[in-house]
Amino acid sequence: MELPPIRRWLTRYAWMTVGATFVLIWLGGLVTSKGAGMAVPDWPNTYGYNLFLFPISQWMGGIFYEHTHRLWAALVGLLTAGLAGWLWARETRGRDRWLGLGAMALAVGLLGVRAMPVYVGLAGLALPVMAWGLWRFAKQPAGLRWLGVVALAAVILQGVLGGLRVTWLKDELGVFHGLLAQSFLVLLTVTAVLSTAWWRRGLVQSDEVRALRLPFVVATVLIFGQLTLGATMRHRHAGLAVPDFPLAYGRLWPRLDEEAVRRYNQQRIEVVAAHPITATDVVLHMAHRLGACVVVGAVVWVWTRSRRRLAAGHPVRRLAAVWLGLIGVQFTLGAVTVWTNKAADIATAHVAVGALALLIGGVMCLVTWNGRWVRRVMGAGAAADRAGGAGPQKGISVGSIDRTATPSGCVIAMHDRGAAAV
Amino acid sequence: MKRYGTWIGWCAVLATLPTLAAAEISGKVTLKGTPPPERKVAFDALCGKLHTKDAFTRHYVVGPDSGLANVFVYLKEGPPGKTYPIPEKMPVLDQVHCFYEPYVMGVLVDQKFQIKNSDPLMHNVHATPKVEGNKEFNVGQPVQGMVTERSFSKPEVLVRFKCDVHPWMFAYVGVLPHHYFAVTDNEGKFKFPADLPAGKYTVVAYHLKAGEVTQDITVAEGDKKELAFTLEAK
Numbered sequence: 163m164e165l166p167p168i169r170r171w172l173t174r175y176a177w178m179t180v181g182a183t184f185v186l187i188w189l190g191g192l193v194t195s196k197g198a199g200m201a202v203p204d205w206p207n208t209y210g211y212n213l214f215l216f217p218i219s220q221w222m223g224g225i226f227y228e229h230t231h232r233l234w235a236a237l238v239g240l241l242t243a244g245l246a247g248w249l250w251a252r253e254t255r256g257r258d259r260w261l262g263l264g265a266m267a268l269a270v271g272l273l274g275v276r277a278m279p280v281y282v283g284l285a286g287l288a289l290p291v292m293a294w295g296l297w298r299f300a301k302q303p304a305g306l307r308w309l310g311v312v313a314l315a316a317v318i319l320q321g322v323l324g325g326l327r328v329t330w331l332k333d334e335l336g337v338f339h340g341l342l343a344q345s346f347l348v349l350l351t352v353t354a355v356l357s358t359a360w361w362r363r364g365l366v367q368s369d370e371v372r373a374l375r376l377p378f379v380v381a382t383v384l385i386f387g388q389l390t391l392g393a394t395m396r397h398r399h400a401g402l403a404v405p406d407f408p409l410a411y412g413r414l415w416p417r418l419d420e421e422a423v424r425r426y427n428q429q430r431i432e433v434v435a436a437h438p439i440t441a442t443d444v445v446l447h448m449a450h451r452l453g454a455c456v457v458v459g460a461v462v463w464v465w466t467r468s469r470r471r472l473a474a475g476h477p478v479r480r481l482a483a484v485w486l487g488l489i490g491v492q493f494t495l496g497a498v499t500v501w502t503n504k505a506a507d508i509a510t511a512h513v514a515v516g517a518l519a520l521l522i523g524g525v526m527c528l529v530t531w532n533g534r535w536v537r538r539v540m541g542a543g544a545a546a547d548r549a550g551g552a553g554p555q556k557g558i559s560v561g562s563i564d565r566t567a568t569p570s571g572c573v574i575a576m577h578d579r580g581a582a583a584v
Numbered sequence: 585m586k587r588y589g590t591w592i593g594w595c596a597v598l599a600t601l602p603t604l605a606a607a608e609i610s611g612k613v614t615l616k617g618t619p620p621p622e623r624k625v626a627f628d629a630l631c632g633k634l635h636t637k638d639a640f641t642r643h644y645v646v647g648p649d650s651g652l653a654n655v656f657v658y659l660k661e662g663p664p665g666k667t668y669p670i671p672e673k674m675p676v677l678d679q680v681h682c683f684y685e686p687y688v689m690g691v692l693v694d695q696k697f698q699i700k701n702s703d704p705l706m707h708n709v710h711a712t713p714k715v716e717g718n719k720e721f722n723v724g725q726p727v728q729g730m731v732t733e734r735s736f737s738k739p740e741v742l743v744r745f746k747c748d749v750h751p752w753m754f755a756y757v758g759v760l761p762h763h764y765f766a767v768t769d770n771e772g773k774f775k776f777p778a779d780l781p782a783g784k785y786t787v788v789a790y791h792l793k794a795g796e797v798t799q800d801i802t803v804a805e806g807d808k809k810e811l812a813f814t815l816e817a818k
């Protein structure tokens with residue numbers, strides 16, 4: 163079927179969802195930084211109350227952080243469901259439309275049953291649905307509805323993961339909850355970017371940009387690795403494993419023998435209930451420091467390459483500079499986290515800026531990889547359209563969005579605004 | 585009258601025999617060295633109202649003559665074959681003014697103890713045992729005066745309790761299969777129940793920060809032993 167042009171309001175709504183998700187990551191980071199993850203022992207209830215009816219007078223101490231996190235998460239869930247429904251409705255007709263919307267409504271409605279087996283069942287279903295959605299999207303990247311489906315499944319999985327982390331008393335689940343949160347933010351951002359007129363006009367696609375894909379991907383993968391290390395450190399709940407920076411216990415590489423670790427614990431006067439430091443905690447911490455240097459190096463590489471390849475003022479070159487600045491901020495925040503003995507607000511800012519850095523990396527990967535990927539996927543689809551004569555009802559003819567394979571193999575996407583040059 | 589007197593005399597002798605035969609162990613734990621300074625607790629609004637003075641962490645509570653409080657002193661293994669009636673009075677882990685009281689305590693395996701909220705605000709009680717068979721739990725105590733009863737089924741020194749509403753609130757409970765344990769008081773002193781049969785034992789003094797030291801002892805019937813332990817703050 164023909165895809166109607168994307169309305170500006172849809173793009174705005176998508177960006178709003180991205181913004182709300184970023185705030186949610188901030189709130190979620192705060193919960194862990196404040197050690198308040200278990201301050202509300204029950205889920206989906208809150209000290210026996212319905213989430214939305216828990217009295218404001220009781221929003222105190224750790225409960226405040228955990229409860230606002232849950233409330234805001236519910237909002238992001240609803241926004242995501244709205245986005246998924248909107249994308250689906252505008253790209254489908256007739257039976258498909260109602261089947262899809264019905265399935266989404268059913269999934270959201272089932273959450274309202276508030277029974278553990280239903281939650282676990284939905285979470286179990288979410289992973290295959292996400293894989294299926296990504297596959298469908300890769301086959302038909304002109305439409306965004308399958309990305310919406312993936313986002314909805316992800317947000318449900320994320321909510322249930324958060325709940326199970328509380329009720330199953332599993333700290334480890336917190337790591338996945340954190341990683342999925344940041345991946346979800348990237349997914350939403352990619353969806354929003356793909357919906358912009360800027361993207362649809364294909365302004366940033368060129369051979370020069372595509373040549374930068376290796377440094378961008380390497381740096382992004384490294385950032386995700388750093389994120390994984392960081393999330394693991396945070397959810398071991400051992401507090402600050404190395405109290406000084408740039409040295410570590412006064413040395414370049416700290417001692418890790420039993421005697422030394424015992425002394426670290428003896429000397430540490432923790433205010434919050436942190437687990438004792440182990441050698442593993444110290445190693446993770448040091449790996450995160452080394453990782454930080456590697457990431458800085460990788461982003462400097464991205465920046466110098468983009469300066470060499472792209473003209474001044476090119477959006478990709480500008481973003482690379484912003485990215486480098488952000489990594490500098492992130493590095494500083496990491497150091498300040500140590501110097502302030504892991505002050506909750508600093509540590510949370512470190513999480514949030516990390517999320518932004520990953521987000522930029524994700525978008526840049528999309529931008530730089532887009533050419534090759536679009537050529538392969540859309541080019542093949544277009545070829546099939548031409549060869550098979552499938553007609554406008556099947557295949558991926560996209561109506562007002564015209565696709566033309568250029569000699570370089572790159573695809574120009576055009577809006578009804580008119581053609582754009584590559 | 586005279587016969588009665590004799591009877592009473594014999595009864596008294598018989599009654600005191602087991603006590604005479606059993607050994608009594610007490611002692612003191614001292615801390616050598618200067619511990620790092622304690623840190624001030626930053627209360628939230630509600631807990632702050634319950635305090636007029638600053639409150640501090642209590643990792644090293646050192647009394648006069650360097651006596652170290654909150655040391656969990658216990659026999660590594662109790663006398664073989666002895667059984668321990670569960671005392672009628674349940675130990676209480678209280679939450680007072682946003683602190684756990686006591687900071688360290690001991691219970692028997694399978695002995696029920698109470699966790700009480702004496703504050704006019706919400707706490708959650710989150711126990712994080714490590715030994716398999718002891719179950720982690722997290723219960724909310726939203727109302728003042730609430731009492732929750734719990735027990736642990738495996739020995740563990742020490743099980744950490746924490747409140748996630750007030751992250752500075754944490755305490756420790758030792759779980760042992762025998763009742764020869766004690767927590768040192770503010771002078772660093774401790775005393776075991778006075779019914780320890782003669783034998784060879786290992787006494788462990790364990791402090792969360794300063795670590796542990798042990799002493800092997802042999803007690804004879806009716807012994808009264810005073811032990812001295814020294815832990816070091818490095």
Ligand SMILES: [Cu+2]
Pocket residue numbers: 682706707708747748749750753
């Ligand atoms: Cu509390």
